Amino acid sequence: MTDTFSPVATDNDDARTASVPQQPAEGELRPYTAILLASFGGPEGQDHVIPFLRNVTRGKGIPDERLEEVATHYRANDGVSPINQQNRDLIAALETELAGREIDLPIYWGNRNWDPYFADAFKQLAADGHQDVLVLVTSAYAGYSSNDQYLEDFERTLAETGLKGQLNLVKVRQFFYDKAFTRPNEEFLAAGVQDVRSQLAGAGRPDGKIKVLFVTHSIPTAVAQRQGPARIKELFGTDVYTAQHQAIADYLMGAVAEAEGIDYQVVFQSRSGSPETPWLEPDINDQIEEDAAAGYAGVVVMPFGFISDHMEVIWDLDTEAKETAQEQGLAFHRAPTVGTHPEFISGLVDIMGEYIAGEGGQPLASGEQTVPGDWSDLTTEGGWDTPL
Numbered sequence: 001m002t003d004t005f006s007p008v009a010t011d012n013d014d015a016r017t018a019s020v021p022q023q024p025a026e027g028e029l030r031p032y033t034a035i036l037l038a039s040f041g042g043p044e045g046q047d048h049v050i051p052f053l054r055n056v057t058r059g060k061g062i063p064d065e066r067l068e069e070v071a072t073h074y075r076a077n078d079g080v081s082p083i084n085q086q087n088r089d090l091i092a093a094l095e096t097e098l099a100g101r102e103i104d105l106p107i108y109w110g111n112r113n114w115d116p117y118f119a120d121a122f123k124q125l126a127a128d129g130h131q132d133v134l135v136l137v138t139s140a141y142a143g144y145s146s147n148d149q150y151l152e153d154f155e156r157t158l159a160e161t162g163l164k165g166q167l168n169l170v171k172v173r174q175f176f177y178d179k180a181f182t183r184p185n186e187e188f189l190a191a192g193v194q195d196v197r198s199q200l201a202g203a204g205r206p207d208g209k210i211k212v213l214f215v216t217h218s219i220p221t222a223v224a225q226r227q228g229p230a231r232i233k234e235l236f237g238t239d240v241y242t243a244q245h246q247a248i249a250d251y252l253m254g255a256v257a258e259a260e261g262i263d264y265q266v267v268f269q270s271r272s273g274s275p276e277t278p279w280l281e282p283d284i285n286d287q288i289e290e291d292a293a294a295g296y297a298g299v300v301v302m303p304f305g306f307i308s309d310h311m312e313v314i315w316d317l318d319t320e321a322k323e324t325a326q327e328q329g330l331a332f333h334r335a336p337t338v339g340t341h342p343e344f345i346s347g348l349v350d351i352m353g354e355y356i357a358g359e360g361g362q363p364l365a366s367g368e369q370t371v372p373g374d375w376s377d378l379t380t381e382g383g384w385d386t387p388l
């Protein structure tokens with residue numbers, strides 16, 4: 001463990017056990033008539049790759065060399081990102097769960113960076129007569145790319161489509177600390193440790209030391225440092241983006257019997273930008289090399305920053321990190337992401353139930369916070385110190 005990522009003890013237990021935030025007050029519960037799944041989007045053919053990458057990086061100062069490099073990841077997969085099919089599968093699974101609970105809400109789909117775009121989804125929602133729409137974003141954590149940028153996209157798209165005032169969009173709260181997200185990850189962690197143990201036993205190294213690497217997307221350090229609130233920074237002794245991940249890593253390691261006594265660390269992947277700009281570190285590949293030098297025999301890689309096995313998972317982990325581990329002679333297991341795991345699907349519908357008013361305006365069901373902490377207002381009150 002490096003100092004930066006060691007769990008921080010706190011003498012302020014109250015602050016870590018406050019109630020689940022961001023539920024609408026009773027009087028604010030609205031009769032939603034539709035759900036919108038809002039996601040990143042991805043190319044579905046070779047001729048989509050460059051226009052998609054230009055959409056993602058517009059105004060972000062990403063050098064052309066980086067785009068060319070990332071384009072090769074998509075090209076190697078016929079220009080197709082798996083993310084769109086994963087979102088279609090997610091919608092189908094949610095539809096089945098909703099139907100099973102007799103909740104009659106259609107699910108629409110829109111993306112930030114590729115077809116179907118938010119504008120198309122908004123226009124379709126309006127054309128079909130919807131006004132109050134519950135929006136589920138495919139990111140578990142709060143951060144600029146995973147939360148705030150979506151809210152900015154929605155505002156801009158409402159203005160551009162002339163639907164401001166006509167569509168009322170309410171975004172479902174972050175869910176990284178909810179059972180929907182943590183239960184499947186507990187299962188993946190247990191299975192990952194068991195797999196690396198048996199790989200090592202098979203290689204005649206039953207006592208080989210294992211490390212769990214919890215991996216998430218790197219972001220520019222300056223962006224991470226702008227996020228509030230101060231109370232989380234103080235509690236964890238790090239930026240709020242890292243703190244969210246550290247809290248889940250600490251929780252999972254404590255909740256899973258198979259992981260007892262095993263070392264672990266939060267690491268980062270998919271660094272972008274220009275080389276001079278600092279991004280959150282350590283990079284997973286650097287850490288694997290360091291761990292090999294430090295005498296570890298195997299790594300369990302938990303891609304808990306993501307909810308599906310999209311391109312950044314299959315390329316940066318299944319291709320690059322795996323290769324690094326092989327070069328270093330380490331046993332390697334890449335755990336799955338929550339995808340359409342039944343507990344993720346039912347848990348998401350429980351969370352949406354907090355917003356979907358039933359008889360008498362009461363929520364239909366409630367999510368369950370498994371990870372202690374007051375995770376309210378991660379980017380709003382006391383949030384971004386300055387606009388980006």
Ligand SMILES: CC1=C(CCC(=O)O)c2cc3nc(cc4[nH]c(cc5[nH]c(cc1n2)c(C)c5CCC(=O)O)c(CCC(=O)O)c4C)C(CCC(=O)O)=C3C
Nearest residue numbers: 040042056060070081082083139145146217272310311312
């Ligand atoms: C925090 C975070 C998440 C997790 C939260 C969430 O899920 O939202 C995430 C997810 C994703 N990122 C993805 C793809 C890309 N991200 C890029 C670039 C960037 N990501 C950033 C951050 C994040 N990204 C940032 C700060 C940049 C720099 C440019 C900018 O400030 O916006 C680039 C440009 C090329 C490059 O530089 O890599 C691509 C192609 C895909 C789709 C994969 C597929 O196609 O299957 C997904 C789900």
Ligand SMILES: [Fe+2]
Nearest residue numbers: 145217270312
């Ligand atoms: Fe990204």
